Amino acid sequence: MSNPKEIKRRILSIESVIKTTEAMKMISIVKLRKTKDLLMQVKIYLDYIESVLLDLLLTKKCKENSKKNQYFSEKGKGKMKLFIVFTSDRGLCGSFNSSIFEKINHFFQKKKYSYNECVFLSIGKKGSDFLCKKYNMYNKNWIDNNLSNQKIQFLGSKLIFDFLKGKFSSIYLMYNHLKKSLFQEIVIEKFLPITTKNFKKKISEIYYILEPSKKEILNFLIPKFLNAKLLKIFWESATAEHTSRMISMHKATENAYDIKHDLILNYNKERQTTITKEILEIISGLESINKKK
Template sequence: MSNLKEIKRRILSVESVIKTTEAMKMISVVKLRKTKDLLLQSKIYLDYIEMILLDILLIENKKITEKNKYFLEKKGKIQLFIVFTSDRGLCGSFNSSIFEKIHDIFQKKGNLHNECMFLSIGKKGFDFLCKNRKYVIYNKNCIESNLSNQKIISLVSELILGFFKNKFSSIYLIYNHLKNSLFQETIVEKFLPITAKDLKKKILEISYILEPSQKKIFNFLIPKFLNAKLLKIFWESTTAEYTARMISMHKATENAYDIKHDLILNYNKERQTTITKEILEIISGLESMK
């Protein structure tokens, strides 16, 4: 009888797990729809800024970038890597793939590991960097993954200022790109300095009237371009996170249903065994009375 009670308790426990995973799956689905819309809007905005910058570059025959501080390679050795992770777990290999990429970069540097600095957007990445003391953290305060436009603007301004002051020679972004609903790719993308190859979009073919000058407008647009690029990558990472969590919770729900099915079978077998045993005891008791 105690075995039956234990199985019944486990069935109730699995049922509560199913309710939790199904709820988390539905929440991820709702959030995924919102982030996909925001990602689409940020992509459209970034595309238009890239087109305008490329048009200005073509007007100037790319001479405008020769002495531009956003395009110049710095003499410093320190490289800053900004990693996009989640604040919470239960999202499959979303965070672990980022951690593996950080480890690979660190291993490639060999004895020059002091030339790498890391900035995490997301609690999981921050905790990972803090636990591994070999990684140098740029910002000791945790930056949560729920970034607003204002936070992104202030972060980009801080990064640009550090780049101009030669705190780091280059800045890279490490994030998960969602290729399809079943496959994510971890990408390392250069953020600063900018190269003309970063602007690969189609030309608008509009004749601009630029005031006060092409150089000032170009320098005004570049921070906007960097803000839009970081925002797009942030929403891309968030979309990949919610997709990974949705799939992870879906698989967890299916596994919980399988466990529940097996437990119910075991419960029925144990119950039948107990009933059979009781019937045999009754029959043997009747036989002894005769």
């Protein structure tokens, strides 16, 4: 059996763990509210710009010319594909990062693409630490998660520029999608080139009078749409991260309370055993004195 002093010391250490996990849980809740508000704002903006772009793209005359547009055709002679992986900078967020890493390994086990055809860019330190060991990196210096909307738009503009120059044939986004409040799934979404297969709207019969020209309007709208899409996925990944960390800290707090409860029971048992032992020693001492008399 353990010493009561040792058990008491463990109880005090568990209490400090509970304070830490509860504080981290509250921080995650505050950050989650902020990221949800930002995500909602970006979604509203993206929905509007997407509806304008789709109305323009799915007209008969514009749809015929969209395939010739530089944003709709694959580029790059080497067929190099860029994968942008959204991870966290810190741990203690459950399976948020490990599920992405398993997806990447499973993706190459199927041999859909070879290692030489793919390059990775990590947004988050955990992803950079994992990818540097085994895969080719587009940028060895990892991009942290403390990004503003302006920095994300700058990153999106750089990716679009590299694609148009033919550095990459296609660009994919890999991130955690928060399907429900407690359920996440890994999504691999094509960022460039744009495909019209996923568009659900019917072809519009309306003929729009466009000024200055269809090409110039598309070249103005499409980068806005792509930057908004990248921004939305970034905040969606951040929302999933804070949700995972909040759930992990909540479970850690519950487990710590269970351990504390068990330790208190053991401490009371040990204390009771010690008191009983001392009483028996006193009684046996008194009996021996009485016998001598």
